[in-house]
Amino acid sequence: MHYGYFDNQNREYVITRPDTPTPWINFLGNGEYGGFISNSAGGMSYYKDPNSKRITRYKYNNLPADRPGRYIYLKDMKTGEYWSPTWQPVMKTPDSYECRHGLGYTAISSSYGGIETQITYFVPVGKDHEVWKVRIKNNSGKELSLKAFTYVEFSYHTASLDLMCDWPRMLFNADFKDGFIVFESMTAEAFYPYIGTNAGVEGYDCSLEKFIGTYRSESNPIALENGKCSNSPVSSDNAVGAMCCPVNLESGEEKTFVVVLGFSENKETAVQKGRENLDEQQIEKDFADLRAYWDNFLSHASFSTPDENVNIMLNIWNQYQCKTTFDWSRFISLYERGIDRGLGFRDSMQDILGVVHAIPDKVKARIKDLLSIQFKKGDAMSVLYPADRKACGGGRSDDHLWSVFSVCTYIRETGDREFLNERVPYYDGGDGTVLEHMENAVKFTVDNSGEHGIPLLLLSDWNDTLASINKKGGSESIFVFFQLAHAVYELLLLYRQYGYIEKEKWASEIYAYCESKLDTIWDGKWFLRAFNSYGEKYGTADDEYNRIFLNPQTWAVMSRLPTEEQAHSALDAVHENLMTEFGLLIHYPAADFYDVEKKAYMPCAAGTKENGGIFYHTNAWAVIAEVLLGRNEHAFEYYSAALPCRRNEISELCRIEPYVYASHIFGKQHPEFGAGTNSWLTGTAAWMFLAASQYILGIRPDYDGLVIDPCIPKEWDGFKAERMFRNVKVIITVKNTCGSAGRVKNLTVDGNVMEDNTIPAAYLKGKTLVQVYAEI
Template sequence: MRNDHTYGRFIEDGFAYEITDSGTPKPWTNVVCNGRYGFVVSQNGGGFSWLDNSQLNVLTRWEMDLIEDRAGKHLYILDTESGEVWSAAPSPCRVAYDHYACRHAPGSTTFSTKYAGIRAEWTMTVAPDAQVEIWALRLLNESGRPRSLRVVSYLEWCLGVAPDSKREFHRLFIGTEYDTKLCRMYARKVMWDVPSNKEKDHWNQGWPFVAAHQCIVEGEHETFAVGDKAVFIGRGTREKPAALLAGPGVREPSFGRFSDACAALGADITLKADESRRLAYLIGVSENAEQLGEEMSRYGTIEEAFRVAPVAEQVWKDRLGGVRVKTDKADFNDLNNYWLPYQAISGRLWGRTGYYQQSGAFGFRDQLQDSQVWMPLDPAGMRKQLVIHAHQQFNDGSVHHWWHPNSIIVNHTSCSDDYLWLPFGVSQYIKETGDLTILDEITPYVDGGEDTVLTHCKKSLDRAFRRTSARGLPHIGACDWNDGLSA
């Protein structure tokens, strides 16, 4: 360990950051994304999950609150003998742990806590090549006596646009079902208020996916499953939900339509003194239940679920390992070797979200700036991004300021710097790689027709030269130069 800070330190030669005081000034988060599926998690356990678009296709409900930071996906632990309840991460119970640490690393986050003689290690990750989120939980009884515990997850389904401002309306369109054999809950929604690229589609089309949450338990156990927030919270509180205190079992009536859909899955287990037990949880999403079942079954055993996080981290080590910065400033090295490129790729290019702006959209200038991270690591990533952005240009050289993929939600503005990032990015790519073939690649315009990337770049420059003052200076547009100026 080195580089001690007020709330934690870089560890593992800078690859990971360990937070040892959860009371950070603002939520300190990790944006974990494999290019399609992703989640954000704070040092308290707050956050949400999504597929493809972190605003229009959000799987789990979340409330952006930088002060309380309580909303998210939780793991409860109940001592069934004493009735004491705590959580594997600070949220939502906020107990005074005997030990707490949160390890953020590229590809995963791990909470290590100890309370009431029970040590818990909860690792969250995303499969590198599947639309599945995996939680690996290990419990160790250090109390010196046998313990009976109830371990239960909790999340609320969103399944669409976030924040869902008409929450009580949108929940009516979510339906759930429970597979007793697999301890797996499926969730669907028959309304998705996002216009697609199909001309005749209306705003309230059905959500074209199916999501699932599953619990896997090692050893003997008694199952717990609830699918309705009204049943789970009941007359209790989020810190002490009524159903959690009531006992194990599957509440079948809590699944179906017209409830307040949540997923609370788990088990009652017993631990001898110094005995450990492993549980795993999966969250998955796909275009149909059959495909989803196949993907989740790949991680449907304790052994497979616990293998994922090390693999995901190694993928990131390989991805970020092309360039090494070495100076006499250790923090500077850590940021440049791992954290700045990781955040640019996982958070900005793939997730397009953080804890403070849940966007989901591509920004013409934003992601072209971000994509330069690929230059020393994998230039093909930069080339791919340049072609994507060229497709967002009009014949007059203007571009979409931002756009949401897989929808017709776009913003066509008069910003005069946006379109100039295309020729700048192309020139930087060629300077770095010597690859002139990108200039001949054909890509369409938004308003019809197609041209080479070279012609797209020329149209950007022509537009800038047409819009100049008498002294030859380019005119300022709206939200110009990184949104800093308007005219």
């Protein structure tokens, strides 16, 4: 069963029925004022930091689900009937319904009883408010007397306290003035949310209890039954933004009004600021500017392949998800409360990989922000909160190492070698160059090794769920071992490129040390996952459970450390043991119990999350590893299996949005195999874009220029692509003339034959456009 379709011309996903298996959401805003919104208008709003600058509430794990949100109610004053044009929260079945999730906006249209309504929600670029543009048309054939009611539920600015405690509501004040409700929580500094409209307001409610009524919900507010608000201010109680506006329509008549929700740093000027934001001409311009913003972002890379699913993802939704994930890391979504995740060091360092081609300046700033929570000794805090610059966490074995590949990727993209010399503070005082930050990360890992000479797991590695393997201390992570080898490999390439002779010697010694440990961690057909606190092997064929893990095999290949025989053997074992119709399991078989003494370390059900689930983040690494070995069919098989749009016809099974990647879906040991969760904000987005564009399609920036190195399915006759690289538009045509899937044998640029498969950076200087033809 499907619930919608892709409108690629308008770059929208169109939902055709409101009762999706889970709320299918979209994000509004670009990293400053923002929020998420579901296909039935559930969701919340916040500014920069969803924990310390929360504007409206959203209730997680709540029934009714997906409440509250950004609601408009309509009531026919002649019949007494009322409904929601967004279906929720009244949930009366509409005569027609359509939700269009676009890039940075959502438009929900419906008709009920001959009344056609469309509400378009968006956040103007660079502004600190959101717009609800409401259009109502009377197709009933009779004159109508309607009333429209707005509704949001305000939150205490510190979301964690709002969720945990009752006392924050005692600090709430809200009142109506000149068409606007202004809300304040008495301890908030310079933060005054407001809601207002240019429709004529005949009444209002700031009190949740007065608007909803006792023992009622958003589905049946007493104000809707009464057909009017009670003009209630609020002091020391839960607060809402409810306004009642008469809308009288002749037969065939159409009217439009606007609602704005935002905040002001000054209570006295909040109404004035809100009124300025109601200018309808400016709103039209703002929406056009929003469309232009995304046109520009997507213009940096586009692709035309024989596979339409690939085109849908690479040209629209994957890039959109990459930017959204860059903006919000793992901080806030339908699955994250916006409290404890912030901008994760490991998360955000990886997120830059999906956007560095389009917004390199923002990527550079983000890298420096993250490096500023690294310690002098090399490890790092885990989370940065953007509003107050505070950090928390730390003690993990992998966080700090992610910076190496991210910085190297940025320099490959931009040629900005001087970035290595920029000084960035350490979290515990002093500062160092960007290069010193990376080197200290490597040194920390080398200095914290266990009895087998493998990096210690510490509090956890990338798989946080595996933390209990280290219950008695001393456990060692083979994933981090290969991550270290990969980081050193990257530094070696960097040093050789820029002539750091002494540093190259230091890195070569570490790399040789890693190579000397391969026999220690090889299990005969694949690599182990870890040594536990007792020094026992984990991820070995001798175990009943958790015999083979995906990550050590893929990162082994990415590190270029194993022999060719080991690399092929490890990836053969991956395909044989871990492949399913939805992608690769993170390991198999998962234990269906939790018992540390029996080496069952993960306290979640078999087939879920990191315990035998299909964790798509890890699948992207498998795609890259297969490409590095030239195994194009396996690479594309894994990539294709993970494509969200392949789920569109089986949405009742997969449940989550078919237009964005999810963190994971349940694996084959779970009774709901194929059901997804944790969509949108996931490292999968950036890594899948990198895997597809730079490895399968092979358009890969390097220090010396742009490499053209495709590893496409043999059935493809080729593909076309356009990409900005160092301010030059590169138009690429690849032809498969061999009928198989070989690598480039002939590369011409503007008719000039290249010596190898690289377009030299020197050739591109001074140009704005080059035409490239590659033959494989």
